[in-house]
Amino acid sequence: MTRHLPALIIVIPLLAALFTAGSGWINSKAPFRIAVAALFFSFVCAVLMLIQVVTTGIAMEYRMAGWAGPMGIVYVIDHLSAIVLVVITAVSTLNLVAQKKNIDAEFNDKEGAFNALYVLFTAGLIGMTATGDAFNLYVLLEIVSLSGYALIGLGSRRAPLATLNYLFLGTIGATFYLLGVGYLYIATGTLNMAELATIIPQNMESGVILFAFIICLTGLFVKMAMFPVHGWLPEAYSQATSVSTGLIAPLTTKVTVYIMIRICMTVFTPEYTFGHLDISGFIVLLAIVTIVFGSLSALAQTNVKRMLSYIIIAEVGYMVGGFFLGNRLGISGAILHIINDAAMTLALFLAAGIFIWKTGGESRSDLKGLFAKMPFTMAGFVLAGLSVVGVPPTCGFFSKWYLISGGIQAGNTLFVAALIFSSLVNAVLFFRLFEIAYFEPFADADSHGSNHGSHTHGGALAIKEAPLDMLIPFLIASITLIVLGLYSGTIVTNIIQFAIPTGVI
Amino acid sequence: MKILGKLTILLCGVLLLVFTMEFPDWGDPDSPASTHLSPYFIQHTMEDTAVPNIVTSVLADYRGYDTLFETTVILTAGLACFLLLRIERKKVHHRYYRHEPTGVTLRMEGDKFPRNSAVFQRMDANWVPYDFVISRTCRLIIPFIQIFALYVVAHGHHSPGGGFQGGVLMGASVILFAISHSLRAAIKSFSEKTAALLSVTGVFIYAGTGALCLIFGEVFLNYSALAPLFGSDRVMARSHGILMVEIGVAVAVTAVMIWIYYNLSSAGKQDEGL
C-alpha cells in the first residue's frame, strides 16, 4: 500500500471535496467532518512518505496512468517535496480545526461549498508540491488560485475589489509561467522536469531558454508578492475572513517559493542558474528592497492584519534572497525558512483570528489589556512574535542564522545588513504590540474612578480565555515553533542536506 | 500612469519580438517540439490505446491526470461562483399570474398556484415579456443541439470531439432555453440542486474510475487494470476507460456551465435572468 501513497495523498482529499460539496445540500454538519477527516488522512500520508524518503534516501516515483517518463505524468517525492508536504497538510488541518467557530459564524448556509473549496485548495497545493511535470504544475496552480479567490472574496465590504485585483495579478503571474513552459517546450520538446534537467545543460547558450527562465521567474515573483508587484497582498489578506487568511497566508507564498526553488534548482540546474546566468546579484538586490520595504511598511500600519501581511512580504524577501545567494548555507536557510515561516505565520494569523473573535476589532489599539484577560493566547502570541524577530530557541532564529551565514559566506554584506535591520524593525513592532496588550487597561474596564463600585460587568480581573477548540490548535502551533527551533539541526542534516544537489558549495 | 503603462508594454513587446528571432520557423517539421516527444504518441496510440484520435488518447490516457484536474478546475469555478454570489430568496406572500389568452392578471395569496398552469405566466417586478418567434424557434433547435452534443461525446474516439466539447454543447442548449424562455422555466426543468449534484457526480466518475484502477491493483488511472471489468483485453480496456472518463467530463462540464450561468445571470438570486 505504501507504494500508492503519492497518489492517495491527493486522491483522498479530491474525493472528499466531492463528497463535501455534495453532502452540503443534504446535511449541514457533514461537510466539516469529512473535510477534517480527509485533511488529517493526508497529513498521515505525508508523514509516512517523509519517513520513507528519509530512511531509504531514495526519492519515490509514481507513474500516473502507468506511463513512464516524458510520455506520462510522473510524481516525484524527494526530500524537499516530502517536508513541504508535511508542512502543507499540518497547517491546513490545524487551521480548519481551530477556526470552526469562525466558519459557522461567517459561512452559515454554504458549508458544503466552503469546505469543498478549502479541501480543493489544499489538494492543489499538495499536487503542486509533488508533481514532476511542468504543465501539471500550472493546472494545479490554477486550482489553488481559483479556490483562493473564492475563499478571499467573501469577506468585508472591500473584499471583492481586493480579490479582483488579486485575480488580475495572479492571472498575469500564472500565464507568464505558462508562457515560460511554452518556451521551454519549443526549445526542448518535453515537459517532464527530470528530462528538462538533462536537456538544458546541453543548450546553455540558447536565448530561448534564457528567456523562458526570465519569464517563468517573473510570473512566480508576481505570485509571491515580491517588490514591485506586491500590491495585491496586503489588501487581499486584510479584507478576507480569518479562516481564509489562516489557510492562505501561511501557504500560498511559501509554496510559490518552493516552486521557484524547484524550477531554478531541479529544472534549470544550479550550474545554469548560478553559474551561467549573471542575474543572482540583481535578484538579491530586489530581495533586499523587498525586505526593507516590507518591514518599514509594517511599522506604519495600525491594522493588525495589514501589519502581518507586510511582514509576510518581508519574509518572502528573506527566502528569495537567501536562495539566490547561491551557496549551500543560503539555500538551506531559504528551505528551512519555508518550514519555519509557514508555522510562524499560522500562529500569528490564528492569534489574530482569536483577537478579532474576542474584541471584534482589527486595529492595534483593540489589543489593550489582553494579557490579563487571555494569558494563554498572549503567551502563544509572544512566542510567535519572538520567532519573527529571531530570538533563540524559537525557529525563526535558526533560519535567520543560516541566511546570515550564507550572506557572509557569499560576501553580500548588504543582504546581512537588511536581515539585521528587519529583525530590529520586527522587534520594535512586536514589543509595541506587547506593550499595548500588557500595560494598557482592558477596553471594558475603562474605569473613570467614580463609577468603580457600580460596575456590573464580569470584572476586568476575571480571565476569559478563548474557547478550547480555538485555543488548543493555536497552542500546538506556537509550541511547534520551539520544537522546530530545537530540532533545526536535525532537519537540516537529515532532510535539507539531501534536497540540495551536491554540486552546490 | 497611462504613459508608464504604455511604455512598459512597448518595452515588453519589443523585448519579446527580439527573442523570437531564435525560435524555429512556423510549420517547421524538424523543430524539437515536433521531433522529441510527439512522434511516440502518433506512432503508438493505436497499439497502446486503440483510439485513432491522438488528441483524445493523449488527453484522457497518457496525460489523463492533467485532465482530471482540469475538470476539477471547472468544478472549482462553479463552486466559487456559488459561494460568492448565491443569496437566498426571501419568502413571498403573494404572487401575480397573467392569464395569457385573455390578458387578465390574478393575484394569488400564500403558496397557492393556478390549476391550469400551462396558460398562466408568473409576473413580478423582474418580469420581461418573452418573444414568441424566438422561443418557438429555439424550442425546435434545442433537441438537435442535444443530440449533436451526445454524438460529439460518443464519437470522440474517431473524430474531433470528446468530453469537454460535448459538455459545452449540452450546457449551451440549456442556456439557450434559459435565454429564449425565462430563467425560471429553465430552473424548473433543470434545477440548481441538479446542476450542483451532477457536476460533483461528473468529477466523481472520473476520479472514481482512477480509484477503481487503484483498487484493482494497478497505478492510479491505469485503465488497463479494468480489463476484467469490461471483459476485454488490456488495450481495449484503455479505450473503454477513456470513454468512461469522457462521459464523466461531459456530465461535469454540462452541469457547471449551467450552474455558473444561473448564478452569474441572476446575480445570485436565481429569480430572473437576462
Place this chain on the structure above:
Amino acid sequence: MRDSDMESIFALVLAKANYVVYIILMMVGLYAMIVKNNLIKKIVGMSIFQTAIILFYVSIGCKRGATIPILVHHASPEAAAHGAEKIAAHAMEAVDVAHYINPLPHVLMLTAIVVGVATLGVALALAIKVYNTYGTVEEDEINQQLRSG
C-alpha cells in the same frame, strides 16, 4: 534601406508570423488590463491575454503539409468486432509522423482554455459583487468612494 534588406526582413517576419501575431495580441490584452479604468474592460483584456497564449501554443504544433492528428482510418464493423489484435495489425502499417501535426500542444491548450473560462467566470462573479457594493464598475469612481467613505 535597400530592396534586398526589405525583402529579407519581410521573409523573416513571414517565417515567424505566428510569434509576431501572438506578441501583438498579448500586448493588446496586457494594455487593456493595466491601463483601462472599467473593470469589465480589464476582464476582457485578461481574456485576450490568455487567448494569445493559447494561439501561441497551438501554432507551435503546426507542420507544413500535415493534417489534423486523427489517424486516417476507415471505420468498419469487422475491425471493431475483432478487438485489439486486428487494430494492432492495422497499426503495423507505418504511420508517417510528418503526415500529422503535433498533438501535444492541442491537449495542453484544451486545459488552458478551460482554465481561462473558469477564471473568466470567477472574475465576472467578483465584478457583479463589486457592482452591487459600489454601484459602479469604473475604478476611479470606486477609488473616490473609498477615499471619501
